[in-house]
Amino acid sequence: MTRILLASAALLLSGTSLAQGQLTVYTGRAKTFVEPIVQQFERSTGIKVNVRYGTDSQLVAALREEGSRSPADVFWGNSVGALGELAEDGKFLKLTSAMVRGVAPDYVPDDRSWLPTTVRFRVLAYNPNKIKPGDLPDSVLDLPKMTSLKGRIGWTVTYPSFQDFLAGMIAKHGEATTKAWLEGMKALQPKDYKTSNVGMLEAMRAGEIDVALTNHYYIQRVNRLNYPVETYFFKNGDIGNLGNATGAGILKTSKNRAAATRFLQALTGKDAQTFFLSVNFEYPVIGNIIQPTTMLPYSDVTKRSPRLDPAVLPKNIEKAQRLLREAGLL
Amino acid sequence: MTLRRRLPPTLALPALLTALGVVLPLAYLVLRAFGAETQELRDIVFRMRNLELLRNTLGLALGVLAAGTAVALPLAYLAARTTFRPRWVLTLLGVLPLAIPGYVGAYALIAASGPGGTIQALTGLAWPGPSGFWGALGVLTLFTFPYLFLNLHAALRTQDPALEDAARLLGRTPGQTFREVTLPHLRPAWLSGGLLVTLHVLGDFGVTSLMRYPTFSAAIYQQYTAAYDRVYSAWLALMLLAVTGLTLWLEARLMRGVFLARVSPGGARQPPRVPLRGWVLPAWVFVGLLGGAALVVPLGTVAYWLRLEQNPYALAGLWDATRSALTAAGVAALTTTALAFPLAYIGNRYAGRAARVTERVAYLGYATPPLAFALALIFFVLRAAPGLYQTFSLLILAYTLHFVAEAIGPIRTSLARATPRLEEAARVLGAGPGRTLWRVVLPLMRPGLLASAAFVFLSVLKELPLTLLLAPTGFDTLARNVWTYTEEAQYAAAAPYALVLALGGALLTILILRRERP
CATH class of the missing domain: 3.40.190.10 (Periplasmic binding protein-like II)
Incomplete structure (x- = not known):
């Protein structure tokens, strides 16, 4: 009993202190796909990442109720629908053209509000x-x-x-x-x-x-x-x-845009892309990733999809x- | 059984707090509901589909209540009034299904049935899979009947045998005595258990979605999942609250005029146990079938998943998730029971509309869709007390306000049995109100308080939407892992979390069993 009370007291005190070098990510993606990436990112950059899991729509609803008081830096979503809703609300920062370079161009929205992470x-x-x-x-x-x-x-x-x-x-x-x-x-x-x-x-x-x-x-x-x-x-x-992308964007409420940018770059890096393919069988958004034989090669499968601007969905x-x-x- | 008329301020405070838990989400929902244009509103509110949802919701609630009673009453009678041995089997069977979240049970039953399912893999027989109305009815009954069992069992155990003795002395047969004395005395217990079952069914979206049976809650969940506009979901939630309000009103009518204190307040003589004789075999068949469907199949399926390829990352989080789930559930069980006690006390010992309404209001909070409740809290807390947002305290507050209704029932049943004359006697003999509470009321209520805490503990362990949106960032629980891994078909990864969840429930059951032993 005493231990429970002590533990809860410790949790109460921990609160939400936003030190430099911290990043808060809201994601609709499953924990299995997120956790290993986050751990590797923390190890290689020293930036502490707090992750809030939920479904896309729950998190979009939460972000809307939070408004300008949101503690989130990055939204990493499961569907273009959720990403598009947030983009339409004007919640995302526009990404630089350097950030989207080399990333599957068919799936990058014209307004560069978010970055595709898998297809x-x-x-x-x-x-x-x-x-x-x-x-x-x-x-x-x-x-x-x-x-x-x-x-x-x-x-x-x-x-x-x-x-x-x-x-x-x-x-x-x-x-x-x-x-x-x-x-x-x-x-x-x-x-x-x-x-x-x-x-x-x-x-x-x-x-x-x-x-x-x-x-x-x-x-x-x-x-x-x-x-x-x-x-x-x-x-x-x-x-x-x-064909349909998952993606991530940097929120305007972000207090640590440099770290958020690095996080998005990590998501489209070779390690993360290889990982998504191996555990989730989703297609990478960058080239030169070896695919399992049970899946059609990306160059083949992408020809089968109609051409549509991702912003249209x-x-x-x-x-x-x-x-x-x-x-x-x- | 009215003692006093005016509420002392110490009791008014919890009442106010509870009211807050209902008023905030209600205000939020109304705010959202009228955020649409008139034409759109008309399309949303006057849809044939809403009628269909109403019919499905009510039908399912009544069905599960009837089926749950049919399962729980015989089981409770076997456990409380017969010589069935070993008795712990019955109590375990009557409580443990609560530790299995409904959606896990539904998933396990789906994965177990049909060609290529677990049951076929193990026995060679392919069972048809559950779906639709009957599927939802079956699964919800299997995982909610313990609410009825616990209430009925406690009532049967603590019923004053003097009443039944009197009936027998007046020439009634055992059958007549059961119908005319025992059953009517079970009414408050049946009502508090039945109310929880009903509210649970009204609020369930996991099982009904998996069984593809559209109800209000399933539709609300779908709206929050699929659509990004919050208007239709707000309307559905308000309609659901109206249905719940109706249920509560009905229950209050049925409770009116019930006076069920013991006639002999001194020694707590327990009712005698009836020998089973020729009923031993049917009793075991009943227990075997129920245990097979509610425990063996789901837990067996989960254990079978463990044999599939393991994901090392999934196991790494097990300890953290267990620790935070237990902490949250433990703290919430304490705070919720602490809040429920004064509420039940007000409802039972004070006269007047205010007292009655206060208790009812707590139940309305239970029926508020948790997702709407969470969004309402985000909305208000960020405006009023942003420092509280995404802290452990806010999470506990949310659990407490949401689950307080679960805790009221057992406390209310114990209160109904503790005659106020004992309190009066204590006061006459010079004990102050505090001393009376500590030395007289609380000891009488111990079984009720324990049952309440256990209910809340298990519910918090299983809870999803409130935890997802309100927990401190990085706070992880068992239920969340079970849910996300099963949704991704990673059964092997989900299995250890589900098993720890069930194990937690089993340990709690054993704890209750030990305390209950006379």
Whole structure:
């Protein structure tokens, strides 16, 4: 008892002292992907990093309520949606052109408000014991025509990458096409796994569904557990293969911009990039990183994604959510 | 059972503090809810989907309450009134599921079922996976029925046998005695347990999301996850609060006029135990099935995950996470029980609307969506006391205000059984109010206080949204690790955290068991 009280007293006193050489990072990324990078950064620079974990949207909401009093220096997010929201709020400092040099140019927003840290692709996951890839459509827009898949399709309506994909569809094909696609999909009675891609692929393993709209790396991860789940890409340039970045930006509230800059540079450095690929199977944003053989090479996979300005996605997310709400899906 | 009418200031302070915990988020939600244009508001508030959410939410709450009672009452009766041995099996089974967070239980059951699931890997049989209404009902029942069990068990154990003896002497059969005397006396215990189960179901988003069953809380969580506009989530939260308000009003109506003190306040004679005879086998089958579903399958699945490839980084944080989780839960259990005691006391011993409302208000705080509560605290604290932001004290304050409702129930049940005449006697014999409290009231309430502290301890261990947003930066807990690793399909990394969590719950259960032994 005494010990608990002492420990809590110590915690109470520790408070939030902002000494020089400290950095506070808010991140929607999972701890497994963050912790090793942070530890290495602390060792090599001597800068102490405090990390606050949460989901992207929780942290965006927190940053908004905090306003100018926010203790955060860096936001490191999981989706262009969250990054775009913060950029639109004017929360990010504009990055120098030197900082974005050599970083996957297709995924750097024109206003340089944030820096891409990894790239992932939307794909269709399928159970090879049930589905022949030759029977799958060329375009995700034709998925609603696959009446044989009625009740056997999984998707994650609440998941940020799904909404980014829908926003991309609006940007490329317009609102009417997207609305019709959603209605067509709804007629096939897809199962909504909310935010849980892992739950969805568990359901595919258990035979609840045969195909699922997801991010490429989830398939790589469950393949380690020997689940019967394979990757299907639609035809080149199809919106169903949309490439989508994670990224980080420096907040205007930052009291230690020099350290924040160094942190962003570390995220796009060779060590961090190799690490992201090896544990999370996300594509690096810089060249010369060796990839596992189970993944298509970056030069190949990036050709399959349509070309869209990354700033265009966040602008269409609200429309995407309105369409989902109108369709009764959200 | 009214003693005094006016609240002394020492009791008014906790009441005010609790009210603050409800008023702040409410003010915040209203502020956000009316941040939209009229047309948008109309689209948001008058949607068919809101009706569907209402129907689902109420249906699930009633279903889980019924199923939970069907499980908890027989188990509590077996443990409190029969010669079933060994008895610790029953108490463990009745409490330990609380140590398993619902979303972990749901994940484990999903991963265990179907072709290629753990159950098939171990036994060769593929069980169908839980989903939808029945899935949510099953999982929520399995991991919330202990709230009912603990309350019912305590009530059955402490019920005055003189009443049942009187009924038997007046010619009632054992069956009639149970229906006409024992059951009605369980009402306050059933109501406090049932209220917690109901509030828990109303507030659950982890299980309902995984089971793909849309309720208000699941929709609120989705809004906060998917959408960056805070208007619709605020409206959903206000609607949820209205549903909760209704539940509380209903419970208050059902509680009215209940007087259940012991007739013989002197010696605490305990009810006799009935021999099981031919019921031994059915009792064991019941215990086996329940234990299999609520404990063996989830914990077995988690243990099975341990065998998967380990991630050294994941294990490195285990000690830190355990220490901070235990510290936070320990401190919060103390502060919350300390706050709940005066509230329950006011609600039980004072007359008048103010006293009743005060206690109800605490329950409303429990029903406030934790994410909304956390955002409200950020909003107000940064404006009023920025030095407090992201400190351990604020986190404890948030836990205390949020979980105080969980602590009130058991205390209230013990209070209802401690006749005020003992306090009156102590005062007449010259003891001051402090001495009366220390020597008479607190000893009578010890089981209730312990149960309250245990409830809060377990809830804080499992808590997620408040911890994520309000904890000091770098503060890590077991629940957070379990959640983030399972979400990323890193089951091997999640397993040790989940097991330590369950172990903590088991140790706590054993502690309660030792204290309960007469």
